[in-house]
Each structure stands twice: as structure tokens, then as C-alpha cells.
Amino acid sequence: MEKEPAPISKKVEEFLQVFKKGEEFTQELLKENEKLRYRVAQLEEVTKFSGREGTYKMHSMEERIKFLEDENRSLIERYRVVEEENKDFANRYIEVESENNNLANLYVASYQLHSTLDFNESLKIILEIVMNLIGAEEFSIMMLDEKTNELTIVAQEGMGPEARASVKLGEGTIGAAARSGESFYREGDPTDLVGVDYLHPLVVIPLKIKEHVIGVIVIYKLLVQKQEFSNVDYELFSMLAGHAATALFSSKLYSQSERKLTTIQSFLDLLKEK
Amino acid sequence: MPEHNFLVVEDSPTMRQLISFALKRIPGSKIVEANDGIDALKKLSTQKFDIILTDINMPIMDGLKLVSMVRNDPAHKTIPIIIITTEGAEEDRKRGLALGANAYIPKPIQTADLLTVVNGILGNK
Numbered sequence: 001m002e003k004e005p006a007p008i009s010k011k012v013e014e015f016l017q018v019f020k021k022g023e024e025f026t027q028e029l030l031k032e033n034e035k036l037r038y039r040v041a042q043l044e045e046v047t048k049f050s051g052r053e054g055t056y057k058m059h060s061m062e063e064r065i066k067f068l069e070d071e072n073r074s075l076i077e078r079y080r081v082v083e084e085e086n087k088d089f090a091n092r093y094i095e096v097e098s099e100n101n102n103l104a105n106l107y108v109a110s111y112q113l114h115s116t117l118d119f120n121e122s123l124k125i126i127l128e129i130v131m132n133l134i135g136a137e138e139f140s141i142m143m144l145d146e147k148t149n150e151l152t153i154v155a156q157e158g159m160g161p162e163a164r165a166s167v168k169l170g171e172g173t174i175g176a177a178a179r180s181g182e183s184f185y186r187e188g189d190p191t192d193l194v195g196v197d198y199l200h201p202l203v204v205i206p207l208k209i210k211e212h213v214i215g216v217i218v219i220y221k222l223l224v225q226k227q228e229f230s231n232v233d234y235e236l237f238s239m240l241a242g243h244a245a246t247a248l249f250s251s252k253l254y255s256q257s258e259r260k261l262t263t264i265q266s267f268l269d270l271l272k273e274k
Numbered sequence: 275m276p277e278h279n280f281l282v283v284e285d286s287p288t289m290r291q292l293i294s295f296a297l298k299r300i301p302g303s304k305i306v307e308a309n310d311g312i313d314a315l316k317k318l319s320t321q322k323f324d325i326i327l328t329d330i331n332m333p334i335m336d337g338l339k340l341v342s343m344v345r346n347d348p349a350h351k352t353i354p355i356i357i358i359t360t361e362g363a364e365e366d367r368k369r370g371l372a373l374g375a376n377a378y379i380p381k382p383i384q385t386a387d388l389l390t391v392v393n394g395i396l397g398n399k
Contacts, residue, residue, distance in 0.1 A: 101384050115287075223362055
């Protein structure tokens with residue numbers, strides 16, 4: 001028997017179901033499309049923002065680098081200034097040390113010069129100062145005899161027998177310095193010596209009380225390790241010119257007065273006995 | 275503050291005063307002065323010293339003899355010795371160091387140089 005064809009209503013129903021499924025599928029596709037479009041929009045937004053942030057970060061980093069470079073330059077400059085200051089302080093420290101050394105030398109020399117009223121001890125102290133503090137090897141102290149106008153050696157160190165014991169006022173370098181009252185310093189290198197020349201000393205320092213010359217200190221040769229005169233040496237020469245003169249003069253007067261006092265005392269004792 | 279005892283051996287009062295003046299700048303320094311080698315040995319027998327500073331040319335007993343005697347004395351042979359002298363020739367320096375001196379300073383002295391040497395020796399003790 002021939003199969004009876006499906007009724008039309010059934011076909012319509014089947015078609016409607018297919019259509020409905022198609023519609024549902026289309027609806028899903030549309031939703032999916034909407035979701036994707038939203039996602040795309042989101043991604044675009046993120047990309048756009050990231051680009052802006054990257055640019056911002058880059059700019060910020062550049063500013064930071066510039067700041068650090070400026071800071072680095074400023075630190076280098078500050079370091080340079082501090083370094084300069086350090087050098088200045090180091091130089092100042094050396095100057096202060098040197099000044100301290102000079103003052104110590106001058107203080108000790110002055111203190112020792114006025115520590116005695118004994119003429120011979122005063123001479124010994126002057127010799128010590130010239131040898132130990134200035135660094136002279138051959139030198140002498142000459143006193144002026146105002147009656148004969150002659151300078152005579154009263155103390156010396158290291159000098160040979162060929163040295164003259166006395167010099168007339170105004171005679172040669174020594175006599176001229178004593179007459180003028182001006183210190184004499186031989187030009188050139190003080191160590192540039194073949195041998196000691198007693199006619200041409202290195203230094204002549206007149207010993208003066210005010211403008212009155214009572215003697216001279218004469219230096220002929222320096223110690224082997226003494227290469228040149230330093231500032232403190234000139235200060236010491238200047239100090240010796242005045243203080244050594246006063247020390248020698250006062251100790252001489254004191255010795256004379258002591259002798260006179262002893263003579264008078266003996267005379268008085270003699271009178272008492274009678 | 276650590277105490278540092280110095281023995282200054284010098285026949286010249288000027289130099290004794292100048293050296294003592296410089297050493298007083300070291301905190302805790304105590305200075306004893308002697309006129310010559312014999313005087314120094316007497317003081318060494320009654321007191322302990324951290325450093326001896328001695329001249330060479332002195333009456334009665336010179337500085338080189340003093341260095342030699344100190345170095346041969348078991349009780350004092352380790353005391354550092356600084357020679358301060360007008361004898362500035364190289365052979366003099368060698369002779370002083372060969373006898374056992376720790377340092378050799380020619381006169382005229384610079385106080386800063388002296389203090390550098392003294393502080394160097396104190397730092398190494």
C-alpha cells in the first residue's frame with residue numbers, strides 16, 4: 001500500500017520550527033556580534049589608554065632623568081667646591097702649622113735670651129739659637145769696643161784659625177754692616193760655597209739697642225742639611241738684632257755692677273775694720 | 275686618655291725647651307728632660323718612657339753612646355729612640371740608625387715634622 005503523504009500542516013509546523021531555530025540562531029549571532037563589538041570597543045579603549053600612559057610614563061622618565069642629571073651636575077659642582085675648600089683648609093693648616101713652628105722658635109729664643117743676667121751664658125744661648133734654630137755651622141758673635149772702634153770676636157762656633165779675631169768699624173762687609181746698622185745677606189744660594197770665606201760672610205746681623213750698634217752676629221757657613229733661609233730665619237735674625245743686643249748689654253751691665261758692688265762692699269768692710 | 279712619657283736628652287736648654295714645647299701638643303704627654311747621656315741613663319733607671327729623643331753632641335756622654343747602651347740593656351732595648359742633631363750628613367744618619375735609632379731628624383727642626391715622626395712611632399706601638 002502506498003504511503004500516505006504527510007499532511008501540509010505538519011510540513012508547515014516543521015518549517016516553522018526550522019524557521020524558529022533559524023531566528024534563535026540569528027538572535028544568538030546578533031548577541032555574539034554585540035558582545036564582540038563591545039569587546040573590540042573595550043580593547044580599543046585600553047589600547048588608546050595604554051598609548052597615552054606610555055607616553056606619559058616616557059615623559060615622566062625623561063623628566064626624572066633630567067632631574068637626576070641636574071642633581072648629578074649639582075653634586076659634581078658641590079664636590080668641586082668642597083674639594084677646593086678642602087684644599088684651602090689643607091693649605092691654611094700648613095700655614096698655621098708653619099706659623100705655629102715660627103712662633104714656637106721665636107718664643108723659645110726670646111725666653112732663653114732673657115732667662116739669664118750672666119754675660120757668658122747669654123753668649124752661649126745666642127750660639128745655641130744660631131746653631132740649632134737657624135742651622136749655622138760656622139759663625140761668630142763680635143762686640144764693638146767704642147774706645148777703639150773695633151769689633152772683636154767674643155764667641156764663635158766651628159770657625160777655623162784663619163778667621164780674623166777683630167775688624168775695624170766700617171772695614172769690609174762686617175765693619176760696613178756694623179757702621180750702617182743694616183743687616184747684610186749675601187746674594188745667591190747660601191749653600192753655594194767652595195770653602196768658607198771669612199772676608200765675605202753669608203749674613204751679618206748688627207746687634208742694636210734702638211739705633212746704637214753694640215756688636216754683630218756673623219754667619220759664614222750653614223749646616224749641610226740647611227738649603228736656604230726660611231721666613232722664620234729672617235724673623236729670628238730680626239729678633240736677635242734687638243733681643244740679643246739687650247740681653248748682652250744688660251748682662252754686661254749687671255756683671256759690671258756686681259763687680260763694683262763687690263769692690264765697694266770690700267772697701268766698706270775695710271773701713272769698718274779700721 | 276693614654277699617657278705618653280718622653281725623655282728629652284739635650285745639653286742645650288733652648289733645644290730642650292723647643293722639643294718639649296712641641297711634644298706638649300700630644301695629648302697625655304709627660305716630658306722628662308736630661309742634660310746628657312749619663313743623666314738620661316739615671317732617669318731611665320727610675321722611670322718608664324715611651325720614646326727617647328736625644329741629641330748626638332753632648333758633654334759627658336754623647337747621644338750615640340746612649341743609643342748603644344740603651345739597645346744593649348735588656349730592660350730598655352725596645353724603647354724607640356729619635357736622634358735630633360746638627361749632624362745632617364748621610365753617613366751620620368746611617369751611623370745613628372745602624373746603632374738602633376728608630377728615626378733621625380737633622381736640626382733645625384720643624385715641629386710638625388717632629389710630631390709626625392713621634393705620632394708615627396706611638397701609632398705603631
